[in-house]
Amino acid sequence: GAVVSQHPSRVICKSGTSVKIECRSLDFQATTMFWYRQFPKQSLMLMATSNEGSKATYEQGVEKDKFLINHASLTLSTLTVTSAHPEDSSFYICSARDQGTGTEAFFGQGTRLTVV
Amino acid sequence: AQRVTQPEKLLSVFKGAPVELKCNYSYSGSPELFWYVQYSRQRLQLLLRHISRESIKGFTADLNKGETSFHLKKPFAQEEDSAMYYCALRGTGTASKLTFGTGTRLQVTL
Numbered sequence: 001g002a003v004v005s006q007h008p009s010r011v012i013c014k015s016g017t018s019v020k021i022e023c024r025s026l027d028f029q030a031t032t033m034f035w036y037r038q039f040p041k042q043s044l045m046l047m048a049t050s051n052e053g054s055k056a057t058y059e060q061g062v063e064k065d066k067f068l069i070n071h072a073s074l075t076l077s078t079l080t081v082t083s084a085h086p087e088d089s090s091f092y093i094c095s096a097r098d099q100g101t102g103t104e105a106f107f108g109q110g111t112r113l114t115v116v
Numbered sequence: 117a118q119r120v121t122q123p124e125k126l127l128s129v130f131k132g133a134p135v136e137l138k139c140n141y142s143y144s145g146s147p148e149l150f151w152y153v154q155y156s157r158q159r160l161q162l163l164l165r166h167i168s169r170e171s172i173k174g175f176t177a178d179l180n181k182g183e184t185s186f187h188l189k190k191p192f193a194q195e196e197d198s199a200m201y202y203c204a205l206r207g208t209g210t211a212s213k214l215t216f217g218t219g220t221r222l223q224v225t226l
Contacts, residue, residue, distance in 0.1 A: 034213075034214070041125075042218060043202070043216040043217060043218045043219060044160075044202070044216045045216075046213050046214065046215075049213065059213075093160065095160075101165070103150070103162060103165055104150075104162070104206075104214055105161075105162045107159045107160040107161065108159065109158075109159045110159065
């Protein structure tokens with residue numbers, strides 16, 4: 001079945017550095033992927049919608065220059081957290097739609113980012 | 117604005133007892149409602165959609181537009197049902213996005 005693979009699952013970085021998170025669709029093409037952020041004991045909050053071959057659509061309040069999204073191919077979207085700070089520490093999750101139903105059915109395993 | 121409310125953070129039931137996970141929503145149009153589940157140490161996965169009117173793993177959910185609810189139900193809880201459950205809403209239109217509730221942890225005990 002269709003799987004979304006997210007890498008890395010955990011990353012610790014120093015304040016001021018950048019971190020790249022990859023989201024790959026395995027065995028299917030994802031023209032649209034979604035990036036979420038989840039704080040402890042809170043819900044998933046949509047950060048941006050990643051569209052293959054075009055610019056990402058960011059939700060209100062999400063800094064475009066801070067969270068760079070690239071969707072250069074039909075199977076890969078990347079989220080780069082630039083100049084990371086401790087407040088960026090969170091759980092980041094990507095997802096893709098089932099093209100047949102249009103439902104967000106496939107989620108990555110998530111990335112735990114800790115900025116020290 | 118679209119909003120999803122799951123009033124219970126934790127629901128603890130005995131094995132074999134009925135389960136009802138509550139979900140209420142706020143949306144001005146005709147939404148699509150979903151239930152997602154996350155088992156321990158696993159990724160989030162789609163459980164069911166209101167459109168398909170299906171029963172998955174014994175769970176069902178009926179969209180009640182009058183009460184703006186989409187409660188998840190199962191007549192007899194199993195231990196393996198213990199997980200985090202998220203209700204989600206998607207609005208209509210090309211710019212639609214998923215809005216998740218805060219989730220309810222279901223704990224099924226012997």
